Amino acid sequence: MAHEYTAAKKIATKTIIILAVVTVLEVMLALTGKGYIIEGWHMTPWIMHISMIAMSAYKAYLIVFEFMHMKYEAKGLKLSVILPTALLIWAVIAFLYEGNAWKGNRDTVKELSKIEAVE
Amino acid sequence: MNTDTTDIKHTDHDTTANGSWEGAAFPFKVGYGKLMIWYFLLSDAFTFAGFLIAYGTLRFSMPSWPVPDYVFSTFPFLEGHHPLLFVTFMTFVLLFSSFTMIRAVQEGHRENRRGVAIWMGLTIIGGLGFLGCQAWEWTTLIGGEHMSLTTNPFGTHTESGVYLNTDGTPSEETFHAGSTYLIHRMHLADAHEVADAHESDHGASHEVAGAEAHDAGHEDAHGGHSYAGAGDYPDAIVDERGYIHRKFIPSEGENAGKTIHEAFGPKAFGALFFFITGFHGFHVFSGVAFLLIILINVLSGLYVARKNGNEMVEKIGLYWHFVDLVWVFVFLVFYLL
Numbered sequence: 001m002a003h004e005y006t007a008a009k010k011i012a013t014k015t016i017i018i019l020a021v022v023t024v025l026e027v028m029l030a031l032t033g034k035g036y037i038i039e040g041w042h043m044t045p046w047i048m049h050i051s052m053i054a055m056s057a058y059k060a061y062l063i064v065f066e067f068m069h070m071k072y073e074a075k076g077l078k079l080s081v082i083l084p085t086a087l088l089i090w091a092v093i094a095f096l097y098e099g100n101a102w103k104g105n106r107d108t109v110k111e112l113s114k115i116e117a118v119e
Numbered sequence: 120m121n122t123d124t125t126d127i128k129h130t131d132h133d134t135t136a137n138g139s140w141e142g143a144a145f146p147f148k149v150g151y152g153k154l155m156i157w158y159f160l161l162s163d164a165f166t167f168a169g170f171l172i173a174y175g176t177l178r179f180s181m182p183s184w185p186v187p188d189y190v191f192s193t194f195p196f197l198e199g200h201h202p203l204l205f206v207t208f209m210t211f212v213l214l215f216s217s218f219t220m221i222r223a224v225q226e227g228h229r230e231n232r233r234g235v236a237i238w239m240g241l242t243i244i245g246g247l248g249f250l251g252c253q254a255w256e257w258t259t260l261i262g263g264e265h266m267s268l269t270t271n272p273f274g275t276h277t278e279s280g281v282y283l284n285t286d287g288t289p290s291e292e293t294f295h296a297g298s299t300y301l302i303h304r305m306h307l308a309d310a311h312e313v314a315d316a317h318e319s320d321h322g323a324s325h326e327v328a329g330a331e332a333h334d335a336g337h338e339d340a341h342g343g344h345s346y347a348g349a350g351d352y353p354d355a356i357v358d359e360r361g362y363i364h365r366k367f368i369p370s371e372g373e374n375a376g377k378t379i380h381e382a383f384g385p386k387a388f389g390a391l392f393f394f395i396t397g398f399h400g401f402h403v404f405s406g407v408a409f410l411l412i413i414l415i416n417v418l419s420g421l422y423v424a425r426k427n428g429n430e431m432v433e434k435i436g437l438y439w440h441f442v443d444l445v446w447v448f449v450f451l452v453f454y455l456l
Binding site: 005023053080100 | 146147148149154157158160161164165168172173175176177178179180181182186188202203207210211214215217218220221222225228229436437440441443444447448450451454455456
């Protein structure tokens with residue numbers, strides 16, 4: 001019991017340090033990528049965004065699996081909570097695609113009204 | 120052969136009689152309360168995901184969007200721009216309250232009542248600290264920068280160009296496509312009076328005195344120039360509510376060479392920001408309330424009597440970590456991307 005407690009304490013400390021470091025890295029990446037740290041140097045937006053999303057996903061993994069103890073739960077519990085969230089991956093793709101389509105529609109309407117105005 | 124079959128049947132029957140049908144089986148090896156808090160958190164995750172996806176969808180549907188490191192660049196007691204500094208501080212406050220929470224849970228497992236109380240107390244302080252930070256952030260946005268649910272003074276240039284001087288000639292101040300500006304608001308002597316005067320007599324509103332440019336967190340945007348009241352000036356248009364829309368000449372795009380003025384940013388920005396961070400803040404607030412209740416129960420010795428390793432502390436711990444988890448994504452979507 002005592003040994004278990006020390007081990008758990010160690011894991012918690014390790015996890016919080018990793019989370020803090022990743023957060024600092026994220027902010028540094030955001031500021032560097034947008035040209036705040038090195039004058040005039042910008043990062044390709046999609047590379048920056050993908051790395052930020054990956055780092056946030058890693059943080060989410062650490063919080064759920066270590067802090068919320070999901071790593072040590074029964075397999076059925078793990079699956080029943082984590083599998084449904086996979087639906088969100090599709091939701092993100094579908095709705096962002098939809099938003100982009102709205103933008104396309106707006107541009108089309110703008111173009112058409114311009115043509116009408118000329119005629 | 121025959122005996123074998125009966126044996127198997129017999130065993131089957133035994134399992135059903137003493138196992139599942141009797142209850143008391145824990146296939147997920149957790150108590151009912153803990154399992155249900157997991158499913159509650161799953162549903163809550165979908166609620167938050169819905170909001171954040173709505174934000175993404177609206178953002179994708181707009182030609183421009185306020186740049187977060189311009190919008191969120193104020194810091195208490197400090198002048199000038201400090202992009203993302205304050206929200207990073209807020210993130211750390213919440214992260215460390217998550218750490219103190221897990222320490223409380225661990226002390227709970229070994230039935231150390233004093234340890235649980237101390238670490239939970241620290242968690243409550245962290246939660247209150249986060250709420251305080253959020254209150255300051257909202258106050259700055261609402262009171263200092265005049266953002267509201269329907270008005271978004273943060274617009275973004277879609278082409279580069281140059282601002283105008285007070286006499287209407289192009290100034291030295293240039294901007295690039297994609298840079299965000301803040302439409303400052305000045306205090307009109309009496310907004311209603313001015314609006315009325317504007318309707319009855321077109322010239323009257325210009326005579327309203329006592330108006331001064333309002334100093335917001337963003338010092339650089341306008342060099343303290345003040346206008347007499349609402350109206351059309353050589354370098355800006357001041358609307359009835361006192362928002363100063365500066366005039367500029369784009370050097371490219373369809374409006375190249377024409378004089379146009381700063382427009383408000385996407386209307387949805389304010390509503391999305393206040394609603395999503397507000398919903399998260401409300402989760403933090405209710406988390407603090409539940410932490411307090413459970414802390415009182417810990418101190419009263421209620422959970423000692425239950426002898427289940429302070430499972431209630433574990434449950435509020437799950438909720439508290441979830442609030443931190445949501446913040447990871449709010450932070451990503453609102454401030455980083």
